[in-house]
Amino acid sequence: MTSMNLVQAIRSGLREAMRQDDDVMLLGEDIGKLGGVFRVTQGLEEEFGADRVLDTPLSETGIIGTAIGMALHGLRPVSEIQFADFIYPGFDQLVNEAAKYRYRTAGELHVPMVVRTPYGGGIRGGQYHSQSPEALFIHTPGLKVVCPSNPYDAKGLLMEAIRDEDPVIFFEPKRVYRAVKMDVPDEPYAVPLGQAKVVRSGAQVTCVAWGAMLYEAFSAAETAAGQGVDVEVIDLRTLWPLDIDTLVSSVEKTGRFVIVHEAPRTCGFGSELVALLTERAFLHLEAPPVRVTGWDTPFPLTHEREYLPLAHRIVPALLETARY
Amino acid sequence: MHINRADGTLDPSLDPGLSIDQLVSLYKAMVRTRVVDDRLERLQRQGRIAFHVGSMGEEAAIIGAAAALRDHDWIVPCYREVGALLWRGYPLQRYIDHMYGNAGDPVRGRQMPDHTFSREHRYLAVSAPIGTQIPHAVGMAMAAKKRGLDECVGVFFGDGATSSNDFHAAMNFAAVYQAPVLFLCRNNGYAISLPAERQTAVPRLSEKGAAYGVPALRVDGNDVLAVWKSVREGVRRATEGDGPTFVELATYRLGGHSTSDDPRAYRGDDEVERWRKADPLRRLRAHIERRDAWSEAMDADWRAACESEVRECVQRAEETPAAELGDLFTDVYAEPPWHLREQRAQCLDGPRAEGEEHEP
Numbered sequence: 001m002t003s004m005n006l007v008q009a010i011r012s013g014l015r016e017a018m019r020q021d022d023d024v025m026l027l028g029e030d031i032g033k034l035g036g037v038f039r040v041t042q043g044l045e046e047e048f049g050a051d052r053v054l055d056t057p058l059s060e061t062g063i064i065g066t067a068i069g070m071a072l073h074g075l076r077p078v079s080e081i082q083f084a085d086f087i088y089p090g091f092d093q094l095v096n097e098a099a100k101y102r103y104r105t106a107g108e109l110h111v112p113m114v115v116r117t118p119y120g121g122g123i124r125g126g127q128y129h130s131q132s133p134e135a136l137f138i139h140t141p142g143l144k145v146v147c148p149s150n151p152y153d154a155k156g157l158l159m160e161a162i163r164d165e166d167p168v169i170f171f172e173p174k175r176v177y178r179a180v181k182m183d184v185p186d187e188p189y190a191v192p193l194g195q196a197k198v199v200r201s202g203a204q205v206t207c208v209a210w211g212a213m214l215y216e217a218f219s220a221a222e223t224a225a226g227q228g229v230d231v232e233v234i235d236l237r238t239l240w241p242l243d244i245d246t247l248v249s250s251v252e253k254t255g256r257f258v259i260v261h262e263a264p265r266t267c268g269f270g271s272e273l274v275a276l277l278t279e280r281a282f283l284h285l286e287a288p289p290v291r292v293t294g295w296d297t298p299f300p301l302t303h304e305r306e307y308l309p310l311a312h313r314i315v316p317a318l319l320e321t322a323r324y
Numbered sequence: 325m326h327i328n329r330a331d332g333t334l335d336p337s338l339d340p341g342l343s344i345d346q347l348v349s350l351y352k353a354m355v356r357t358r359v360v361d362d363r364l365e366r367l368q369r370q371g372r373i374a375f376h377v378g379s380m381g382e383e384a385a386i387i388g389a390a391a392a393l394r395d396h397d398w399i400v401p402c403y404r405e406v407g408a409l410l411w412r413g414y415p416l417q418r419y420i421d422h423m424y425g426n427a428g429d430p431v432r433g434r435q436m437p438d439h440t441f442s443r444e445h446r447y448l449a450v451s452a453p454i455g456t457q458i459p460h461a462v463g464m465a466m467a468a469k470k471r472g473l474d475e476c477v478g479v480f481f482g483d484g485a486t487s488s489n490d491f492h493a494a495m496n497f498a499a500v501y502q503a504p505v506l507f508l509c510r511n512n513g514y515a516i517s518l519p520a521e522r523q524t525a526v527p528r529l530s531e532k533g534a535a536y537g538v539p540a541l542r543v544d545g546n547d548v549l550a551v552w553k554s555v556r557e558g559v560r561r562a563t564e565g566d567g568p569t570f571v572e573l574a575t576y577r578l579g580g581h582s583t584s585d586d587p588r589a590y591r592g593d594d595e596v597e598r599w600r601k602a603d604p605l606r607r608l609r610a611h612i613e614r615r616d617a618w619s620e621a622m623d624a625d626w627r628a629a630c631e632s633e634v635r636e637c638v639q640r641a642e643e644t645p646a647a648e649l650g651d652l653f654t655d656v657y658a659e660p661p662w663h664l665r666e667q668r669a670q671c672l673d674g675p676r677a678e679g680e681e682h683e684p
Contacts, residue, residue, distance in 0.1 A: 025470070051470065057500055062459055062493030069463020072448070073398075074471060077463075089489065096453050097460070104451070106432050107655040108443045141656050165658040194661070241661035 004184040006177045009151035010040050010116070013158035014078065016188040018048050021076060024162060027054045027063050028080030037082055038118060038177060064090035064115060068098050071113040076162055084119035084171065085131040098167040099142030114161045118174035119147075120212050120262050121294075121304050130299040132211075132263040137169045138240040138272070144193060145239040147171040149214035151184050153237055156191030164193060173212035180215075196243035198250065202232035204322045206250040206257040208273060210236040213260045213309060220314035229322040239269060247273070248280050255286035256321045260309050265293040287324035292317045325541070327549035330602075332610030340553040344617045350391060350548055351608045351618065352626055354383035357407035358605065359630040360416070361579070364423060364437075367638065368583040373423050375437045379404045381546070381578030384604030385510050386480070387411050388551030389573070393478045393506075393559060400448045400461040400479040403438055404510070408480075412445040420637040426644040432655075433647030454515075455481060455488030458507070462494045465503035465562070476504040476562035478555070484515025486529050495536040495570070504562035506555060507538070507570040510545065512577035517590040530572040538570045545573030546604040576602070649680070 004012060018024045026041060026048075032055030035042025045053040056063050060081055067077035081087045087094075094115065102110040121130035137143050144166050148154035154172070161168040199214070200221055209217035214235045221231035232250050236243070251257050257277060259270035270291040278289060292309040300307050327338045342350075361378035368376045379386055382404065390399060390408035399408050406419060421428030422440045431441055431449070441449035448464075451457060461479030468475040485491050486509065498505050511529050513520055526532065533540025539561070543550040551573055558569035576599040580587045587596075612618040653660060653668035660668070 054501075057493075057496050059493040059496065061489050062497045065456065065459025065490055065493060066463035066466060066497050069460035069465070070467040070470075071463075072460060073464040073467035075467045092453060092456060093459070093490075096451060097456055100451070101449065102657070103655045104431055104435055104439070104449045105441050105443065105655075106430060106434070106651075108441070109449065110658065144657070241657075241663065244662060 001183040002186055003181050004151045005179070005181050006151050006154050006172065007038060007040050009155040009184045010158055010172065011042065011044070012184065012186065013155035014041065014044060015047065017078070017159050017162045018044070018052065020188060023074060024076045024078060025052050025054065025070060026078050026080070027056050027067055029056060029058055029063070029082050031055055031080050036080055038174065041080065060086055060090035061093060064093040064098070067113050068093060068101070068111055071111040072101065072109055076112055078114045078116060078162060081115060081117040083129050084117040084133055085128045087117055087133065091136070094137065094143065094167070094169070095140045099140045102166070103142060110165055111167045112165050114158070114168045114170050116158075116170045116172060118177070119171040120173050120175050121299055121308055122175035122212065124301065124304065126301040127298040130304065132261065132294070134171055134239055135263055135267060135269045138269055142167070144168045144241065145171070146193060146237070147173070147211045147239055148237060149173060149176070149211055149235050150180055151182050153191050155184055156189050157193065157237060159188055160190040160193055163190070171211060175212040176215060191237070193238045194241050194243055196237055196246040197235045198232060198246065199235045200231065200233040202230040202254070204230045204254055204256065205318050206232045206234060206247070206254045207260065207314070207318060208234045208236060208247065208257065209260040210239060213262055216309065216311045216314055217260050220311040220318055223311065223315045224318040224322070227319060229319055231318055242276070244276060244280070247277060251277050251281040252284045255284050256324070258290045258292060258314065258317050258321055260292045260314055262294045262308055264296045265291055266296050268293055287321045290317050290321050325543040325550040325554060326547055327553065328547045328607050328611055330607060330610070332607070332614040334549065334611065338550075338553065340549060340556065342549065342552065344612065344615055347608065347612055348617050350387060351605070351612055353387050353407065353411050354548070354605050354608065355626055356630045357383050357387065357410060359627060360410070360634055363631070363634045363638065365579070365583060372642070373437055375583055376423070377403055377438045377582040378579050379407055381599065381603065382510055382512055382575045383407055384548035384608070385545035385551055385573035385575045388548040389478060389480070389508050389555045392552045392555035393476070396446065397475055397559065398446045398448060398461070398464055398477045400457050400464070400477060401450055402457065402480045402482055402485070402510070403450045403452065404482075405480050406438065406440065409440070409442060409445055409447045412447065414442050414445050414447070416633060417637045417640060420634070420641045421644060424641040424644070425647055426641055427647050428641070428644050429647055432651040455485040455490035457481070458485065458490050458494035459497065461505050462498045462503050465498070465505035466501050469504055474563060476506060476559055478506045478508050480508045480510060482515060483509065483511040483513070483520040483523055483529060484518065486532060487523055495532070495538055498568040499537040502565070502567035505568045506558040506562060507568060508555065509570065509572045510575060511572050512575050514577060514581065514591070516581045516585060528572065530570060533570040538568050540570035540572065542572040542574055545575030546602050546607065548604060548608050575604075578603070
């Protein structure tokens with residue numbers, strides 16, 4: 001066990017995956033000598049060499065497109081897209097190519113690859129270093145979408161994503177890259193995909209969050225507890241395929257739920273969660289579902305703390321939902 | 325580069341020395357592809373298949389390149405290269421079943437006609453967006469190199485694809501990583517309706533290679549020997565560690581872009597007539613006839629044999645039931661998650677669309 005932050009835990013996951021399997025390759029901009037702009041891959045080029053840690057030319061299309069070819073031909077590429085905001089030049093490759101190879105080859109070929117990318121706001125990054133585009137990928141059949149909130153889950157989910165036979169988009173909450181530390185095993189381990197985690201059990205309201213906003217949801221739940229409202233907080237961990245059972249049983253118990261995410265509200269993942277939970281737990285509901293999300297604007301700079309669904313906005317939503 | 329002259333003689337200084345049997349095989353494959361094209365186009369006109377994208381006029385570029393690649397080298401197609409797949413021995417019945425999207429279709433009725441695939445024949449699955457397959461070929465070649473395999477990858481694309489984002493990224497990556505890949509650019513004169521000279525301001529697409537550090541050449545794509553020789557040289561370079569090669573195969577699309585196209589809207593008959601005289605089949609036939617390895621009678625027999633083969637495949641395809649409805653939900657992920665299992669049951673239990681009589 002070593003006390004690690006998210007950056008260190010992700011690096012440890014990459015290192016262990018590369019030690020275990022010679023076919024695991026890293027691709028990305030500035031990931032070699034520099035170790036990436038967030039230093040996630042620091043030291044890996046030194047350990048594994050420049051032919052396994054590819055400092056690529058500046059092209060997201062090229063990174064993701066060649067990674068697909070590598071995955072088709074027996075390797076397990078893990079690409080880093082420097083910021084989720086820059087993923088769109090590779091969007092066609094992910095949506096039309098990586099996601100559809102298994103289907104269009106009737107299962108004879110598939111693309112076991114991971115695309116890691118730091119996402120989300122709160123680092124004073126403005127509209128091009130703060131986005132949360134997870135819903136675009138969840139909407140694409142064939143992709144899996146993972147978003148850990150803490151170092152232990154990050155390493156275990158990443159190692160599992162690298163072993164997974166389907167393409168996985170791995171969103172890293174850069175706002176808490178260095179803010180959270182916890183004991184993480186040095187050896188390899190897995191956290192299975194598709195399993196949410198109840199991080200605080202409660203009886204009155206279910207609050208669903210992921211990534212950096214999990215901490216805001218948790219802190220809001222503690223504040224609500226001080227005002228007599230008992231909140232259950234669920235960390236989704238894998239966004240798709242969704243752990244629907246954990247969500248439904250929680251909502252069946254509480255009868256009330258609040259969804260928290262950074263992405264804009266309209267057609268955000270919260271919309272789908274509201275639909276699914278309403279379809280499945282309708283007769284248990286005692287209050288309308290509530291979404292506490294980013295606004296339907298581009299991500300701002302000066303007022304990012306008013307854009308983000310931080311605890312100051314989650315607390316009243318929890319209290320109002322509990323008292324509805 | 326020209327080797328096979330219109331009168332059927334060869335330029336002796338460039339002749340790659342293929343045996344007469346090899347030349348006859350190439351000619352027969354080119355004729356067979358043409359016959360298949362003709363028949364599929366008629367089937368589409370009759371409303372029996374939805375769509376076809378043919379290769380009339382481009383057979384030398386496609387089959388010549390496939391013949392110069394080794395059988396274990398991957399072919400990454402655009403969508404007009406089924407001749408290369410047939411050259412590798414892909415059963416014609418499987419292709420025709422694919423054109424019908426029936427239960428014999430290897431991709432289970434999921435893709436439009438002419439978007440086929442065969443892992444066994446190392447022919448990658450077609451996707452329709454232009455140029456997206458080019459970086460895949462580079463990645464496959466990089467993987468082959470990393471794994472120490474004696475393999476290269478030949479990727480086909482058209483003149484239009486050279487304008488795409490993916491082409492640029494792929495050429496750049498291939499050169500930076502010295503990937504064993506051959507960029508096989510079928511310049512057939514048009515990207516649907518846009519002539520190649522308005523696609524780019526450079527007079528030869530092969531000039532684009534220099535910007536990336538990819539050695540590039542332009543050859544007569546209607547001359548199967550020139551195609552073979554240039555692609556084989558690219559294979560040699562790739563496998564000896566000399567990295568990528570770009571080969572511009574200058575040819576002409578005698579037919580429409582697809583059965584949905586009307587080429588009369590953008591080009592004149594006189595232009596097409598000029599190119600008909602440069603038909604690659606004619607030139608190769610002139611050569612093998614000169615060497616007494618082919619004759620008028622043999623030609624008629626071979627065409628008749630191809631026609632009856634296609635007719636039988638079509639008949640069988642039309643008697644084969646449609647692809648399974650339940651297969652709509654498989655192969656999205658390695659294991660279907662709960663939502664797909666649920667949706668599959670909803671679909672199979674639900675009302676059927678008009679004309680969907682078959683039982684799930």
